Amino acid sequence: MLRFKRKFIDCIKIQRKQFVRCFSTPTSLPEYADVVIIGGGVAGCSTLYQLTKRNVNAVLLERGQLTCGTTWHTAGLVWRLRPNDVEIQLLATTRELLMSLESETGLNSGWINNGGLFISHSPQRTNEYRRLQTLGKSFGIESRILSPLEVQKEVFPLLDPKSFENALFSPGDGVVDPAMLCTALTRAATSNGGRVFENCAVDELIVGKTFLGDREIRGVKTQNGIIKTNTVVNATGVWGKDLLEPLDIHLPLVPMRHAYVVSEAIKEVQGMPNVRDHDYSLYFRIQGQSIQMGGYENNPILLDKVPADFQFGLYDLDYSVFDTHIEGAVKLCPTFGQAGIKSTICGPESFTPDHKPLMGPDPILSGLFHSCGYNSAGMMLSAGCAKQLASWIIHDRPDLHLFAYDIRRFTPRQRKAYTWAIERSHEAYAKNYSIVFPNDQPLAGRNFIQDPFHKILVNYGAVMEEKSGFERPGYYIHDGIAPVQKYDYYGYYGREKNKNTCYAEKLAGDYKFEFSDHHDLISEEAHSCRENAVVFNLSYFCKVFITGSQAEEAAKWIFTADLNKPFNKTIYTCALNNRGGVEIDLTVTGIESGVGELHDPIFKGRGYYAVCGGASSYHSIAHMQEAIREKGFRAKLCDVTHELGILSLQGPKSRDILSLITDYDLSNENMPPNSAAIMKIKGLKGEVFNVRVLRVSFVGELGFELHIPKESCAHVYNILMHAGGSFNLKNAGYRSLYSLSSEKGYHLWGFDLRSDDTPIEANLGFVCRKDAVSYKGKEVILEQQRNGTQKRLVYLTLKEKIPLWGLEAVYRNNKIVGHLRRGEFAYILDCSLGQCYIKRTDSKAIDIDYIMSGKYQIEVMGKLYDADIHLRSPFDPKGRRILGEYKS
Numbered sequence: 081m082l083r084f085k086r087k088f089i090d091c092i093k094i095q096r097k098q099f100v101r102c103f104s105t106p107t108s109l110p111e112y113a114d115v116v117i118i119g120g121g122v123a124g125c126s127t128l129y130q131l132t133k134r135n136v137n138a139v140l141l142e143r144g145q146l147t148c149g150t151t152w153h154t155a156g157l158v159w160r161l162r163p164n165d166v167e168i169q170l171l172a173t174t175r176e177l178l179m180s181l182e183s184e185t186g187l188n189s190g191w192i193n194n195g196g197l198f199i200s201h202s203p204q205r206t207n208e209y210r211r212l213q214t215l216g217k218s219f220g221i222e223s224r225i226l227s228p229l230e231v232q233k234e235v236f237p238l239l240d241p242k243s244f245e246n247a248l249f250s251p252g253d254g255v256v257d258p259a260m261l262c263t264a265l266t267r268a269a270t271s272n273g274g275r276v277f278e279n280c281a282v283d284e285l286i287v288g289k290t291f292l293g294d295r296e297i298r299g300v301k302t303q304n305g306i307i308k309t310n311t312v313v314n315a316t317g318v319w320g321k322d323l324l325e326p327l328d329i330h331l332p333l334v335p336m337r338h339a340y341v342v343s344e345a346i347k348e349v350q351g352m353p354n355v356r357d358h359d360y361s362l363y364f365r366i367q368g369q370s371i372q373m374g375g376y377e378n379n380p381i382l383l384d385k386v387p388a389d390f391q392f393g394l395y396d397l398d399y400s401v402f403d404t405h406i407e408g409a410v411k412l413c414p415t416f417g418q419a420g421i422k423s424t425i426c427g428p429e430s431f432t433p434d435h436k437p438l439m440g441p442d443p444i445l446s447g448l449f450h451s452c453g454y455n456s457a458g459m460m461l462s463a464g465c466a467k468q469l470a471s472w473i474i475h476d477r478p479d480l481h482l483f484a485y486d487i488r489r490f491t492p493r494q495r496k497a498y499t500w501a502i503e504r505s506h507e508a509y510a511k512n513y514s515i516v517f518p519n520d521q522p523l524a525g526r527n528f529i530q531d532p533f534h535k536i537l538v539n540y541g542a543v544m545e546e547k548s549g550f551e552r553p554g555y556y557i558h559d560g561i562a563p564v565q566k567y568d569y570y571g572y573y574g575r576e577k578n579k580n581t582c583y584a585e586k587l588a589g590d591y592k593f594e595f596s597d598h599h600d601l602i603s604e605e606a607h608s609c610r611e612n613a614v615v616f617n618l619s620y621f622c623k624v625f626i627t628g629s630q631a632e633e634a635a636k637w638i639f640t641a642d643l644n645k646p647f648n649k650t651i652y653t654c655a656l657n658n659r660g661g662v663e664i665d666l667t668v669t670g671i672e673s674g675v676g677e678l679h680d681p682i683f684k685g686r687g688y689y690a691v692c693g694g695a696s697s698y699h700s701i702a703h704m705q706e707a708i709r710e711k712g713f714r715a716k717l718c719d720v721t722h723e724l725g726i727l728s729l730q731g732p733k734s735r736d737i738l739s740l741i742t743d744y745d746l747s748n749e750n751m752p753p754n755s756a757a758i759m760k761i762k763g764l765k766g767e768v769f770n771v772r773v774l775r776v777s778f779v780g781e782l783g784f785e786l787h788i789p790k791e792s793c794a795h796v797y798n799i800l801m802h803a804g805g806s807f808n809l810k811n812a813g814y815r816s817l818y819s820l821s822s823e824k825g826y827h828l829w830g831f832d833l834r835s836d837d838t839p840i841e842a843n844l845g846f847v848c849r850k851d852a853v854s855y856k857g858k859e860v861i862l863e864q865q866r867n868g869t870q871k872r873l874v875y876l877t878l879k880e881k882i883p884l885w886g887l888e889a890v891y892r893n894n895k896i897v898g899h900l901r902r903g904e905f906a907y908i909l910d911c912s913l914g915q916c917y918i919k920r921t922d923s924k925a926i927d928i929d930y931i932m933s934g935k936y937q938i939e940v941m942g943k944l945y946d947a948d949i950h951l952r953s954p955f956d957p958k959g960r961r962i963l964g965e966y967k968s
């Protein structure tokens with residue numbers, strides 16, 4: 081039994097508070113600064129360090145003393161392996177800084193490299209660790225799978241080998257002391273000209289308006305005076321949303337109590353690695369001769385807000401919540417159960433709906449950047465995120481693809497919906513240590529946005545997925561319906577657990593790294609699309625009209641492709657950042673003024689109708705808006721995403737079906753691929769519905785997209801399904817859509833096409849026009865066209881019938897040259913297919929000879945499989961099917 085000495089001793093608080101050496105600037109506030117950072121925790125100190133290292137005139141303002149918020153009581157664990165390539169690189173940056181900071185500053189950063197151990201209690205958890213291990217190899221991270229006896233003998237003798245199945249050991253992991261780190265960072269920053277002002281609370285942000293009417297930062301008002309600035313970094317952690325709500329700027333930040341306990345001395349534990357037992361949802365941080373133990377509960381204590389003066393503050397530990405960790409900790413390490421508790425730490429932390437930080441520029445207020453909401457991972461992400469944020473501020477974009485952290489991943493509607501944020505943040509907290517399965521879906525915050533087809537499709541058997549707040553069909557079942565239920569908080573907080581568990585049971589069919597239980601259903605949809613016809617509901621796609629007196633100039637600046645085409649020509653194009661990276665890939669149609677309906681608006685001059693992926697819709701709109709603002713174009717964006725539904729009719733029989741409900745000439749001659757038209761759809765009772773139709777395909781088939789005013793959506797869907805009855809028209813979801821698009825070789829932004837990939841690297845040079853008119857990022861593209869690139873996208877197929885999910889390491893001639901960005905099963909090719917950016921291991925530009933001359937293998941769960949490489953997907957390489965040519 082664990083002998084509790086329930087002493088609420090603040091020894092750690094006292095030690096850490098006393099250690100922080102103040103480098104606060106004794107003089108008065110400056111009149112002006114390039115950047116003002118608000119918040120003196122590790123996020124703020126790291127940002128100050130990175131900015132001043134780049135000669136930026138930066139000032140840090142802290143309401144109390146440095147680290148007095150949530151930084152001082154953090155556990156300080158630093159892991160190297162995550163199920164995400166970008167996060168691995170962020171963690172590597174932090175680790176590198178921790179190891180080098182002392183030589184730069186003369187102060188110890190508090191880094192201890194004692195290693196890390198992940199504990200597994202099940203085969204699926206071990207498979208997840210094998211995936212982490214494989215991805216880590218792509219970045220040179222040493223790790224190995226150990227048996228329980230190997231763990232006991234070689235790594236951590238105090239663990240009971242009978243209590244777990246396997247473990248993943250990463251010797252490069254460690255811990256950092258937050259006070260020592262922040263002291264070293266501020267010394268370096270002040271040496272580089274940075275200034276730190278403690279006991280200097282910010283009362284408000286001073287805001288003005290641009291000549292186009294957009295709000296922008298003009299300065300900050302403090303109790304000690306005003307600092308003029310055009311750039312503010314919100315690094316206020318759990319207090320982040322309180323600062324901004326007076327400006328009607330909302331953040332999806334939810335404060336919760338987060339706790340750990342520190343054991344009495346256990347001499348044998350000194351020097352042992354830190355432990356994460358994901359299945360027991362707990363961790364051990366080795367602290368000298370003590371074990372610091374904490375974790376994530378299903379019923380954390382949610383806070384409304386944290387008082388502004390809660391400095392170096394703690395709460396009493398509620399053991400009725402925390403006790404859930406005790407049993408697992410004692411099972412794993414019986415010695416811990418005999419040691420007793422020396423102290424307890426329970427403080428506030430800020431959490432977000434997806435357990436990822438909030439970073440980057442806020443589209444609502446120009447000049448405002450965020451670096452908060454770190455979900456108790458601020459120490460290990462601090463240097464990596466601060467380095468990227470510095471690049472964001474100075475160069476307009478980070479070096480890495482940070483969409484998963486970008487504040488613009490949340491729409492304004494989501495940011496204002498605090499009940500939604502609480503639900504999602506609670507579930508994300510409770511599931512923080514759950515296995516990360518590629519197709520898992522949240523149960524919280526669902527049915528937030530339902531498009532006009534939602535209820536109809538649920539009754540057809542749609543199993544819904546959530547993206548960007550929207551419900552969208554994942555796949556369709558034939559044995560009933562599986563509607564998403566209201567979130568039950570796992571039965572805590574006085575809630576009753578849901579009795580209808582059908583939806584949760586369907587999700588459980590994907591809780592594996594083998595083929596999904598729904599593999600055959602998805603295959604059926606894919607084959608129906610290739611062989612007959614299906615309907616995809618693409619209504620959550622982002623839909624924007626670009627109009628105004630300078631709409632044409634704005635479009636040519638934002639988009640890479642040649643837009644000098646006739647009206648109603650639909651063009652696939654990209655929008656780039658200043659580094660040449662792809663921020664959006666989309667279709668743009670040049671349009672004339674219409675009759676004033678939602679799908680056919682009235683405007684002056686030439687306009688454009690842009691359609692892009694829904695998962696990044698707000699990010700896409702914000703990027704286009706910022707590009708317009710950058711040049712001061714007289715152009716405006718009208719977001720009609722919620723006003724128009726999209727039905728995508730795809731497959732060999734799609735034209736036959738559509739011709740039954742419209743008199744419009746759908747022939748190749750009158751409506752060729754990549755064209756658009758306003759059509760009249762004939763109703764079942766003689767009604768007529770006007771829609772905009774695009775002949776485009778996201779799956780590589782003859783197909784048409786119907787863009788429909790929302791009040792007509794249900795009618796048009798019923799008309800279409802009635803007409804398609806004799807053709808056996810089927811519904812299909814996004815699981816088959818993504819498989820089909822990958823099989824065709826089309827891109828999926830955020831996976832095989834990201835903001836750190838250029839069109840040249842992604843084989844999209846054809847979308848980059850060659851005329852003299854400039855577009856954003858053009859200089860980088862021209863340079864790559866002249867001199868080549870270091871990486872290139874390729875396609876890899878396996879002969880063995882094993883699933884690929886992405887993140888698997890790729891070998892060329894026995895050397896790792898990349899990892900899969902995306903993995904799918906190609907149902908028509910009947911093989912697993914992955915997309916990977918191959919990188920040369922020397923400094924030469926990559927070329928076709930280099931790519932095709934190698935022998936390739938993919939590592940899946942620790943085993944190598946021979947792979948065939950393709951410059952393009954082997955499916956329909958000549959694009960005959962899009963033309964409607966199906967004869968062999």
